[in-house]
Amino acid sequence: MRDNRVIAPQLLDWYDRHARVLPWRVLPCRDQDSPVRADPYRVWLSEVMLQQTTVAAVKSYFHRFAALWPTVQDLAAADDAQVMAEWAGLGYYARARNLLACARAVAAMGGFPDTREGLRELPGIGAYTSAAIAAIAYDAPETVVDGNVERVVARLFAVQTPLPVAKPELVALAEALTPRERPGDYAQAMMDLGATICTPRNPACGICPLIHDCDARAQGIAASLPRKAPKAAKPDRTGIAWVARHGEAVVFEERPAKGLLGGMLAFPSAHWDGRDLPPPGAAAWREIGHVRHVFTHFNLSLRVMAGDLDAAPRWGHLVPLSRIDRDALPGLMRKVWDMARADLAS
DNA sequence: TACGCGTGGGC
């Protein structure tokens, strides 16, 4: 029978030798008399960016944000539109809006709370992120449970119950493993193990530091865990994006703060329900192509229509061609702009 | 509780 108390020391010993080097991370320090702690601001910024997002995608964004706004006070004072533009391309744009709201709340209270409960009350900080900041930045003995930890624990204990029903059970098991010593390094070690060894497919059990503690490995079912409830089918949707030119400028709109691509710059388009009507004021529209885009919960095929307005538009706002910043657009709108730009050049 | 919410990479 496995002894839960040996898991953490074994994992920490592995982490001391194999921790990933990441821009927001302070390397593990065996000298616990004078531990080097990470800056809570940088931990928070990285954790929000990493929500449902890969390390590879986050790195360049983290560097830019940290350079533009080195402290939470700097970010709190930032211009909303610039923050949204810098976030463009990273996805889940509610995170960017919550990021600003959180920065302003933290600046107003003079700094980040140092407890999980205090952090949990801030916008964009939920069950996982509050525990992660408390553990990593303050070395509080909190248990982080992200997708990595769910997978590692489901395998260690051979939990067969499918997610999300299994979540409470996995949390309880994860809490039972969390040590009082170095909980911050332990939290990062669990996630590093899940990201590099205990991977979703083809786990590298042969080099896993916990191979002798793993029930799923013993039963030969590691790769099949955690089980997950079947996902709903993704519907196909169609719509139209309008690239409306007026002189040497193009019409953009800022999307409503809530909902899909909320708060982002976009070409005018309607509800993507297949019966989108053209915006008023154009002499003639011509179809220049289609773009396809995959969202979390539907597939989109968007007709791209271009036209020249005979008068200044009463909707949206004009952006001069020379000042259109592709990087400030969400991914879907980058595709539309690439198509329109190629059409303009031809 | 279950759904809405982006994007890119791996296989």
Place this chain on the structure above:
DNA sequence: TGCCCAAGCGT
């Protein structure tokens, strides 16, 4: 190619 996945949160 299509599907799965990635340090989840808000409602």
